[in-house]
Amino acid sequence: MLIYTLKRLVVALLVALTISLISFGLLFLSGDPATTIAGESADEAAIMAIRAQYGFDRPLYEQYFAWVLRAMQGDFGTSFYFNMPVTELIFERLPVTLGLGLAAITFAIILSIPLGVLAARYPNSLIDRLALTISVMGQAMPSFWFALLLIMVFSFMYPLLPPSGSETWVHFIMPTIVLGYYATPAIMRLTRTGMMEVLGADYIRTARAKGLRPRVVLFKHALRNAIIPVVSLAAVQLGFMLGGSIVVETIFALHGTGYLAWESIRRYDLPTVQAILLIFSLIYIVLTFLADLLNAWLDPRIRVA
């Protein structure tokens, strides 16, 4: 287990290194940053001054190491647009996005795993059809449309929930449902497929031959084996929801990092974009790492050599 953990850790660090190179490279792929900062009307001297000020005139590798070193200390520079430290800017907004992402993945898991299990246990039954309907709808419905639909019904027709803002947990109910529902189909389908396969396995027949109760056969013997790929998928989905909740954050006016990323891209605010890219990639890497560990715990074939 220790060796496995160390191996995964090394891989995670290598991925992190690669990501940092890419996010650094972005700054230069999108044109000359000095010209962007200086503005369209600036003359050559002003641009040169900015180059010197931000260190753009130094060799690339020097700039990269300087950036990484500062990033490791939590300093991502100053936002071109807000004129405040990027770190502060992000950490002000991160709780909103993290909270939303965690709530949404919890919602998705609570909805999709029991439904997936029941659908596999009773194929072609009413519950299977219900699960299928829910997942097809989830796949077909764009988030923005579903969000507007919820706002229309629950904020205007029946004013139960606030349509926008992020002040209290009540504000998060609709965004959580929209974002969580988005992740539901994939998790449910994978759970169902996995369970169907596992329920046909010889060791399930053995478990039944021992006279174990149906509940024990289903949850102890089948689900644990079927859930292994679902863990990896859920981790990826969570990472995706953290980075990709821009639409949902925009509609519900939740000022999270997704919204910030979108704003910053529009404003060519490169230090902010770089920092968000790097931080979310790191969160992604951590999630994948945790999923790997969870899988190793679930599956002794990974854990015990």
Next chain:
Amino acid sequence: MAALLEVENLRVDIPLGAGDLHAVRGISFHVDRGETLCIVGESGCGKSLTSLSLMGLLPPKAVRQADKLFFDGIDLTQASQGKMSDIRGNRMAMIFQEPMTSLNPAYTIGNQLEEALLRHQKVSGKEARERAIHLLEKVGITGAASRLGQYPHQLSGGLRQRVMIAMALMCGPELILADEPTTALDVTIQAQILHLMIELQKEFGMGMILITHDLGIVARVADRVAVMYAGQIVESGTVNEVFDNPMHPYTQGLLRCIPVPGKTRRGEPLGSIPGIVPSLIGKIEGCAFANRCRYTFQDCLTTDVPLAETSPGRGYRCLLSDQQCLENAKEVA
């Protein structure tokens, strides 16, 4: 004393688009305590479905019917799901053909052994653990206590089958159903496992149904034999009766297929039964073996052949006269 297991006219049907597949076509047999009944037959003759149907473990689509299905006086045809699961693994246990895949990869050997006992009997975790260690030693696994913490993927096929046997014995069952328990193992291990099963069976006085297609195994371990073909028992009797005087042409054919050291000459072709088994979908007209039998005559194709009992427990399903069958049997022996 009544038999431990009494089966009369057991049928298993699987509904298919093209009509019902009659996998088991009305078989009757019984097993006494301390006795081994071998059910022999080639792949697809319904022997595995027979054992699964006794356990109530048929696939959901399959339908089981029987005139009589008594286990120690309990009518299994009337038993509820809950009642069946109380018997399964407790008084009636099964050993499967596939040791490599029959253990759950996610749990330790110990966990999987103990849960059978904890499910059926009021014992503490410690007692269950002790029983598991005791049985692992019984089935010849060294370092039993340390094995409990191991996972199936750390064990070889032979060890896993030993674990499966120990698992079947956890609750001290009265009847063991072993469905080709040695087929997936290599030959040296096969012999060990068989020896072990017979020893344990004698020691615990269990009834055993051993399903196999290996006549060598039958000769060594069976008390009585039932030969199955196309979902029916075509011949039954004690092991000596069947091996000394195989009356049914199918049994004779099977025995001809076994090479005998010293008798079968080098380079001589091995015996075989030409043709293939008839489709089990719908009714079979006449004798099911007629299309492969070397003695077939006109009546075989049209007349349903009953199982003629010559003495209690000894019978076969053939239209030839006893005299004729006996002469054919001599030819094999």
